[in-house]
Amino acid sequence: xxxxxxxxxxxxxxxxxxxxxxxxFLSNRSSGRMGYAVAETAREAGCRVTLATxxxxxxxxxxxxxxxxxxxxxxxxLLEREAPRSDLVFMLAAVADWRPARAARGKRPRAGGRWALxxxxxxxxxxxxxxxxxxxxVVGFSLEERWNRARALxxxxxxxxxxxxxxxxxxxxxxxxxxxxxxxxxHIASRAGSKSSCARWLVREVLRRYRGKGQQPRGELS
Numbered sequence: 001x002x003x004x005x006x007x008x009x010x011x012x013x014x015x016x017x018x019x020x021x022x023x024x025f026l027s028n029r030s031s032g033r034m035g036y037a038v039a040e041t042a043r044e045a046g047c048r049v050t051l052a053t054x055x056x057x058x059x060x061x062x063x064x065x066x067x068x069x070x071x072x073x074x075x076x077x078l079l080e081r082e083a084p085r086s087d088l089v090f091m092l093a094a095v096a097d098w099r100p101a102r103a104a105r106g107k108r109p110r111a112g113g114r115w116a117l118x119x120x121x122x123x124x125x126x127x128x129x130x131x132x133x134x135x136x137x138v139v140g141f142s143l144e145e146r147w148n149r150a151r152a153l154x155x156x157x158x159x160x161x162x163x164x165x166x167x168x169x170x171x172x173x174x175x176x177x178x179x180x181x182x183x184x185x186x187h188i189a190s191r192a193g194s195k196s197s198c199a200r201w202l203v204r205e206v207l208r209r210y211r212g213k214g215q216q217p218r219g220e221l222s
Contacts, residue, residue, distance in 0.1 A: 007207075009047040010086040010136070011039040012079075014054030016072045018099035020117065023107045029172045030094035032056035037199035038090050039064050045203060050086070052078050054093060072096055072122040079129055088137045088210055091126050091161075098122060130160030137210050139163045143172075152182055162213075163188075163206060171195075181205055 013035030017025040032053060039051040040061035049064040052075065060066045067082070069075040072095050083089065101118040108115070126140050140161035142152035147168060156164035164182045171177035178192040179202060188209075191201045 007047045007210075008050070008085060008087045009039075009042045009090070010050045010052060010082050010088070011035055011042065011090045012052045012075065012093035013039070014056040015094045016054055016075060016096045016122075017070045018072065018096050018122070019103040020100050021104035021106065021108045026096060026099065027055075028094050028096065030054070030056075031173050032058050033175070034171070034177060034195045034199060035090070035092035036061065037196045038092065038203060041196075041199045041203040042090075045207060047088075050082060052082070052093070072099065072125065076123060076125055076128070079125060083129060083132060083136060084134050086136045088139070088206070089129065090139045090141075090206075091129065092141050093125075094143070095125055096122055124159070126161070127159040135160075137162050137213075139165060139206055141165045141167065144168055147180075149180065149182065149187070152180075153184075153186065156182060156184065163209065165202065183209070 014032035015028045015030040017027045019025050036058050039049050043049045043061060043063050050067060051060055051064045052067045052069060053060065054069055067078055069078055075093060075095065098119040099122050101120040129135060130138055138161045140156060140159055142155050142164055144151060144166065145168065149166060152164050152166040166180040166182060167177055175194060177195050177198050179198050180190040181188040181202065189205060191198050
């Protein structure tokens, strides 16, 4: 029986938290449910899965390696280390576009009236990943206010993703979602339903296209 190399999959999940002071932070409403379902499905498909998770109220699935991050910079360092070891990356993490320019020490008191909070842009981690010479196969996610395929396709091109998944704000914190899988030529397929069923569909479609491109896993033989 011919042995095959194990596909190594990295799934980034959940929000980042950018500190304002020792107590407060800027974040978003990402629940991480979709990403956790993708990680579990990939593991069930025989992949060796690393789940890089932001702060969420979920229990990681059995059989996956778990890494944790809080800030965008934490995730940047994690990707720098883990991307070269991965064959395929699902970039589901809801990374902050902005962070406080300087975090205050301790807890800023309420007294004192208004508080102007200068913000600084965070690095574009998806674009940085796509620009790597040793980059893995990258699946990006485009969260849009409305269903905007053209914008998602532009994002895929600019950030050099192999595939892009389009969804909308309605999916944040919800049990159900609607996804559209895109390649550079446009629409591949779409799916609506529970996040677990959409995750199974998505992993199946992505693995089919990964293998269809003749990609060779870097991992050890199974």
